[in-house]
Every structure is written in structure tokens, then in C-alpha cells.
Amino acid sequence: MSLLHDTPLGRASDYVDQYTPALLCPVPRWDAREGLELENSDLPFHGMDLWNAYELSWLNGKGKPMVAVAELTIPCTSANIVESKSLKLYLNSFANTRFESREAVIAAIEKDVAHTIGAPLDVRILSLKEAQREPLWEDHGQCVDGLDVSFEGFEYSPDLLFTDQGPEQSGVLFSHLLRSHCPVTNQPDWATVMVRYTGAPISPASLLRYVVSLRNHQGFHEQIIEQMFIDIQRRCAPRQLTVYGRFTRRGGIDINPFRSNFETLLPNARTVRQ
Incomplete structure (x- = not known):
């Protein structure tokens, strides 16, 4: 190995x-x-x-x-x-x-x-x-990128995640601002990430801050999405959770990890940057 x-x-x-x-x-x-x-x-x-x-x-x-x-x-x-x-x-x-x-x-x-x-x-x-003829990405849910949020640092911090008060809901949040780094070459990797969940309402601003906190974090594409799944699960405790990353291509290849505890694989729909 x-x-x-x-x-x-x-x-x-x-x-x-x-x-x-x-x-x-x-x-x-x-x-x-x-x-x-x-x-x-x-x-x-x-x-x-x-x-x-x-x-x-x-x-x-x-x-x-x-x-x-x-x-x-x-x-x-x-x-x-x-x-x-x-x-x-x-x-x-x-x-x-x-x-x-x-x-x-x-x-x-x-x-x-x-x-x-x-x-x-x-x-x-x-x-x-x-x-x-393959499908293209269509925005479903709320894009958190337009929120007027300030950032004080870019260190990975799952503690930024939290839920808002309110009854259980089913929601979709997504961001085009995910960036991480290859753990070997330190080259940046760029992605769109979608979070679909059922549970206490996840704060959109907290998700945006959390996504941006991964900006200098190291991990392969699959590891980053699994890290996000675990962080959201532990901090926000949704009953149902999907995290789906669509990374831009490098070397003619793009990698798109899908992790869920309730639904089957979503379509392989290419985003505008792919």
C-alpha cells in the first residue's frame, strides 16, 4: 500500500x-x-x-x-x-x-x-x-455567499457552526466559496459545497463563516467533505444530513464527494466552474 x-x-x-x-x-x-x-x-x-x-x-x-x-x-x-x-x-x-x-x-x-x-x-x-447531454448544476436552496458577514481569521474552526431557534425544518444551503489545500503539494482546491438537512435550522451565516474557515485547511477532496459532514453533525445535530462537494478540475479531472445519512447519490451535475 x-x-x-x-x-x-x-x-x-x-x-x-x-x-x-x-x-x-x-x-x-x-x-x-x-x-x-x-x-x-x-x-x-x-x-x-x-x-x-x-x-x-x-x-x-x-x-x-x-x-x-x-x-x-x-x-x-x-x-x-x-x-x-x-x-x-x-x-x-x-x-x-x-x-x-x-x-x-x-x-x-x-x-x-x-x-x-x-x-x-x-x-x-x-x-x-x-x-x-449530461445535466448541469442548478441552484436549489439558499446560497449563503451574499450574506453581509465579516471575517476575522481564516483558521479552521468547527465551533463557528450553530443553529438558530425555531422548529425542525428541511433546508438546503450552499456556497461557492469552499477552498482547501492539497496535503502534499499545498496547491489550492476550489469547490461548490451543498448541505441538505432536516433538523434545527442551521444558521446560514455560521455555515458561511465555517466554509471560509477551511480556506487554508489541508486535506484531499474526500477528506474535506467528510470533515464537513462530521463537523455539521456534531455541532448542529441534524436528523438527516447530506454534504456534497463539487471540486474544480485539476489535470483534466474533477472529484465530487457525496456523503449522506438518508438519501442516494445526487446527479453528476457539472457546475459553471467545472
């Missing part, structure tokens, strides 16, 4: 253009969950990580280049995540390899990534015409 210093992150890399499954690197989920005091056998959420890869190309049986968009749906119960740069390098390795069909490419990705993460996954490959 790879440690972070064994991955391609932050290193100069050779771009192999012949199919090479060995390029994939796993990162254990347990490392981050231990810090959240979670047990992998009894997670307070279910969910998926949706990966969209926009730079997939291979050769068909006649040697003609094909281009497509790949969608990988990885269960949050997998032992590992895939280190994102390693997935980019792996998908680039398809470029000068012949595959007889789209189905053969899907089968290869499913087999190789399942071996890396330690769990089965779903893989779709969309032609560009098919990808154009």
Missing part, C-alpha cells in the same frame, strides 16, 4: 502513452478517518466519490484516435482512494494503445481501479455528444 511520499504528487513525471496499470497509486482512507474518530465498520454516512476525467483517449482497432469523458463512481466504503495525479498518468497511458471497443476500455479501467481501491466501482465512458 502506497504512502503519500510514494505517489507522483509534487514530482516531475514521465508521461507514458502505452497502457500501464502499475501507474495507479492508492491512498488509504483510514489515515484521515482516524483523525475524525471514525470507525470504518460503522460510518455515520454512506456515499460515493464521483470522478470525471475529461482527457481520455485511446486507439480503436484500426488505429484511429478516440476521445471521450470517463465517469468513475467509487464507493466511500472502499479501503483506498486513488491518488489523482496517478489516475491522470494512468488514463494518459491509454493514448497509443489499441482497444477494440469502448466496452474494452471500461473493463480495463474497472479492473485496474478496483484493484487499487480494494472495491468494485462503476465506470461510464461518454462520447462528447453524450457528455453534452
